[in-house]
Amino acid sequence: MMVFTLAAQGQGNTTPLRIIMIGAHPDDCDIDGGGTAILMASMGHAVKFVSVTNGDAGHQSQGGGALAKRRMAEAKEAGKRFGVTYDVLDNHDGELMPSLDVRLQVIRKIREWKADVVIAPRPNDYHPDHRYTGVLVQDAAYMVTVPNVAPDVAPLVKNPVFLYFQDGFQRPNPFRPDIVVDITPVIDKKIHAMAAHESQFFEWLPWIGGYAGEVPKDKSLWEPWLKKKMEREITEDLKKTLDKWYGSGRSASARFVEAFEVCEYGKQPSADDMRNIFPMVGK
Ligand SMILES: [Zn+2]
Numbered sequence: 001m002m003v004f005t006l007a008a009q010g011q012g013n014t015t016p017l018r019i020i021m022i023g024a025h026p027d028d029c030d031i032d033g034g035g036t037a038i039l040m041a042s043m044g045h046a047v048k049f050v051s052v053t054n055g056d057a058g059h060q061s062q063g064g065g066a067l068a069k070r071r072m073a074e075a076k077e078a079g080k081r082f083g084v085t086y087d088v089l090d091n092h093d094g095e096l097m098p099s100l101d102v103r104l105q106v107i108r109k110i111r112e113w114k115a116d117v118v119i120a121p122r123p124n125d126y127h128p129d130h131r132y133t134g135v136l137v138q139d140a141a142y143m144v145t146v147p148n149v150a151p152d153v154a155p156l157v158k159n160p161v162f163l164y165f166q167d168g169f170q171r172p173n174p175f176r177p178d179i180v181v182d183i184t185p186v187i188d189k190k191i192h193a194m195a196a197h198e199s200q201f202f203e204w205l206p207w208i209g210g211y212a213g214e215v216p217k218d219k220s221l222w223e224p225w226l227k228k229k230m231e232r233e234i235t236e237d238l239k240k241t242l243d244k245w246y247g248s249g250r251s252a253s254a255r256f257v258e259a260f261e262v263c264e265y266g267k268q269p270s271a272d273d274m275r276n277i278f279p280m281v282g283k
Pocket of ligand 1: 127130
């Protein structure tokens with residue numbers, strides 16, 4: 001009911017845009033931007049997720065091509081549930097380098113999607129694949145408009161808006177929430193879509209995180225358990241930004257949020273541009 005209300009609110013005052021979210025692994029975009037993607041897609045934007053690696057290292061007892069195939073199938077199912085298309089690039093997990101070869105793969109993906117907005121991690125993160133995905137996407141900014149680079153795919157006429165997913169890393173500088181999206185109305189849908197990555201949320205991540213014993217034996221309890229696991233404190237900083245965009249009072253009811261920072265290397269969006277990119281915040 002709530003979702004319908006939100007979607008209806010956005011109709012008629014939004015120019016449909018093409019959004020591409022780029023993560024290192026099949027499940028990264030889901031975690032960091034999945035709720036926003038559901039809302040964007042329901043309000044008319046075309047959204048694509050890209051995983052730069054095939055996820056073939058993300059398991060304690062499986063690996064290689066068989067794991068890559070399993071994770072590809074999980075990503076496709078997740079994409080259906082989110083309402084986005086999901087591409088997985090065939091680079092090894094845990095071994096990603098910010099090479100020219102992969103930069104060109106990223107440039108082609110952004111161009112082929114004719115992206116107006118690109119969302120990726122910041123290049124400061126504990127995981128080298130996340131870090132280098134941040135570098136690769138930064139390196140693709142501007143270059144997506146240069147015709148002689150990857151000349152087999154038409155360049156973009158305009159440099160897209162580049163945004164960063166939220167993270168908690170403090171050095172060299174902490175994440176700055178330029179916009180915060182209240183995803184509370186779609187949190188159950190987000191969790192259901194994330195749960196398509198069974199190999200991750202119910203096998204690998206609990207194992208590597210040392211909490212495998214917490215995963216419910218009964219599969220029907222998986223999604224409520226995962227939702228509990230995804231609870232995060234909404235800091236004063238996030239609340240302030242939430243109220244700035246939605247109007248004061250929103251932070252009192254928001255339970256789940258996703259935040260984004262504007263990258264300096266793309267088009268610098270005006271406040272109106274941001275409201276068009278994020279129609280769920282309203283006018
Ligand atoms: Zn990851």
